[in-house]
Amino acid sequence: MLSATDTKLLGFAQTLELTARDLYQFVVGRKSLSEDERQMLTQFHSHHVAYEQTLNGLLGKNSVSKRNDSLYTGFLQKLSETPNVWTALLQIENALVTTHTKSIESIESAKVSALIASIVTIEARHAAILATMTSTNLSLALDNSESVLVVS
Amino acid sequence: MIALTRRELLRLSGASIASGLVLAACGKQAGVIDDNTITIIGKSPVTAPLADVEVTDAVLLRTAASLEYNAIETYTTALESKLLTGDLRKVAEMAKRFMDDHQQHADAVNALAVKLGAKEYRCGNSRINDVYLAPALEIITESENPNSAIDIVALAHAVENLAAQTYQGVVELLSDPMLRADAIRIGQQEARHAALLAQVLNPGLANVGPTSDAKTGKPNIAAVPSEFGSLANIQLTIGKPKPDGSRTTLILETPSLNSLVYDFVACQA
Numbered sequence: 001m002l003s004a005t006d007t008k009l010l011g012f013a014q015t016l017e018l019t020a021r022d023l024y025q026f027v028v029g030r031k032s033l034s035e036d037e038r039q040m041l042t043q044f045h046s047h048h049v050a051y052e053q054t055l056n057g058l059l060g061k062n063s064v065s066k067r068n069d070s071l072y073t074g075f076l077q078k079l080s081e082t083p084n085v086w087t088a089l090l091q092i093e094n095a096l097v098t099t100h101t102k103s104i105e106s107i108e109s110a111k112v113s114a115l116i117a118s119i120v121t122i123e124a125r126h127a128a129i130l131a132t133m134t135s136t137n138l139s140l141a142l143d144n145s146e147s148v149l150v151v152s
Numbered sequence: 153m154i155a156l157t158r159r160e161l162l163r164l165s166g167a168s169i170a171s172g173l174v175l176a177a178c179g180k181q182a183g184v185i186d187d188n189t190i191t192i193i194g195k196s197p198v199t200a201p202l203a204d205v206e207v208t209d210a211v212l213l214r215t216a217a218s219l220e221y222n223a224i225e226t227y228t229t230a231l232e233s234k235l236l237t238g239d240l241r242k243v244a245e246m247a248k249r250f251m252d253d254h255q256q257h258a259d260a261v262n263a264l265a266v267k268l269g270a271k272e273y274r275c276g277n278s279r280i281n282d283v284y285l286a287p288a289l290e291i292i293t294e295s296e297n298p299n300s301a302i303d304i305v306a307l308a309h310a311v312e313n314l315a316a317q318t319y320q321g322v323v324e325l326l327s328d329p330m331l332r333a334d335a336i337r338i339g340q341q342e343a344r345h346a347a348l349l350a351q352v353l354n355p356g357l358a359n360v361g362p363t364s365d366a367k368t369g370k371p372n373i374a375a376v377p378s379e380f381g382s383l384a385n386i387q388l389t390i391g392k393p394k395p396d397g398s399r400t401t402l403i404l405e406t407p408s409l410n411s412l413v414y415d416f417v418a419c420q421a
Contacts, residue, residue: 036357043361043376050379097340104323104333114324117336121320121381124340125347129360129375132351138249142344 006112007062009103010055013116016099016149017052018067020092023075024048027089032082041089044126051119058112071149086133093127094146102148205414209331210270212322213261214413216335218277219315220258222285225276226311227251229289235301243305243352250312250345257338264334275419279411284388284404285311291391291400299399303390305352309373310388310404312346315339318406320381343381350375368398 002010024045028038056063078088100120107113124144131141205211227247230236236244262272276285285307292303319339323332351360354373363372370387371377383406391400 034357040357040360047376047379101333101337101340104336105330107329107332110324110326110332113329113332114320115380117320117323117332117339118381118383120336120340121316121343122376122379124343125376128344128347129351132348138246138348141348142249142253142341144340 003108006108009107010059011064014052014055014064015068017048019072021048021052022067027079086130090127090130093123094144095149096123097144098146099149209326210265210268211412211414212325213265214273215407217258217261217273218413219318220254221276222280223254223311223315224251226308230304235304240301273413278420288402297392309349310386312342313386314404316342316346317383321383321406347375
C-alpha cells in the first residue's frame with residue numbers, strides 16, 4: 001500500500017513518463033531519421049512506455065492517464081526543428097534523471113525508491129548516448145545541469 | 153530364536169558400528185550430560201566467532217567508496233599499461249575523466265559516511281580485487297593474449313557496471329531517503345560511464361540496445377542493455393582464444409555480506 005506522499009510523487013513521475021513517451025512518439029515519426037537512429041529512438045520510446053505502465057500498475061486506481069501538456073508543448077517546439085532534435089531529447093532525459101532523483105529524497109518506501117532508481121540509471125544511459133549524437137565532448141554526456149521539472 | 157547366517161551377522165554388526173560413528177560424530181547434544189562414555193573420533197576444528205556486525209548506512213557508503221577506489225585502480229592500471237593507443241587513444245582520455253569522477257564520488261560518499269560517525273575508507277575493496285579484478289588483469293596481461301588492449305576496456309566497462317549496480321542496489325538498503333537519492337545521483341553517472349565504454353566495445357547506433365552474437369547466441373555488450381537497470385551478475389569475457397574459439401568468462405557480482413566494508417574493516421597496507 002502506497003503512502004499518500006508516495007502516491008503523489010509517483011503520479012507526477014507517471015505524468016512525466018507519459019510526456020516523454022509522447023515526445024519520443026513524435027520524434028520516431030520524423031522522416032529525417034536514419035534507420036539506425038529510428039531503431040534506437042524506438043527502443044528509448046519503448047522504455048518510457050514501460051516506465052509509465054509500471055508506475056500505472058503501482059498506482060492502481062490512483063494512476064494518472066494524462067501527460068503534462070505545457071511540458072509537452074515546450075519540448076515539441078524544440079523537437080520540431082531538425083537541428084535541435086538530439087539536444088532536446090538529451091534535455092528531456094537529463095531533466096527526468098534530475099526530477100526522479102529528487103523525488104527519491106521524499107519517497108517513503110525503499111522498494112519504490114529502488115524502482116525509480118532502476119529507471120534513473122537507464123535514462124542516464126539514454127542521455128549519455130544522445131549527447132554523443134551532437135558532440136564528442138565528454139562533459140555533455142556525463143554532466144547533468146538540468147533543473148527539476150515542476151508542475152505548472 | 154532368530155537364526156542369522158554368518159553374512160547377515162557381519163552386515164548387522166557393520167551397520168551398528170556405522171551408526172555409532174555417526175552418533176559420535178554428532179558431538180554434544182543439548183540437555184545431554186557429557187560423561188565421556190561416547191568416543192569422539194578426530195578433533196572438531198576450533199571456529200573463530202564471527203564479528204558482531206551490522207549492515208548500516210555507513211557500511212554501505214564505505215563499501216561504495218571502496219568500489220570507487222577499485223575503479224580508480226583499474227583506470228590507473230589501464231593508463232600505466234600503455235595499451236590504450238591507436239584507435240583506443242580516446243579511451244585514455246575517457247579514463248582520465250572517469251578517474252576524476254570516481255575520486256569525486258569517493259570523496260562524496262566518504263563525507264557522507266563521516267557525517268554518520270563512521271571512518272572514511274580510502275582504498276579498494278580487497279575482496280572485489282582478489283576475486284575479480286586481480287584474476288582478470290592476470291588473464292588480460294598474459295603475453296599470449298592478442299586482445300589485451302580491448303580487454304582492459306572490457307574490464308573498465310564491467311567495473312563501471314558493477315559500480316552503477318552497487319549504487320542502484322543500495323538504494324533499497326539505505327534507511328535514509330536523502331542518502332538513497334545521493335547514491336543514485338552518483339550511480340547514474342557510473343551508468344553513463346558504462347554506456348560510453350559500451351559504445352567503444354560494440355560501436356554503432358544499431359548496437360546501443362541489446363543484441364546477441366550470431367554464432368554463440370550470447371548477449372553482446374550494449375550501452376542500454378535493458379529497460380530497467382539490472383542487478384544481475386556481470387559477464388566479462390577476456391583473454392586469448394581457446395582452441396574452440398571461446399574465451400574466459402568471469403562473472404562479477406556486486407558486494408555482498410562477505411565483501412561489505414564493515415566498521416572494523418581497515419585499509420590493508
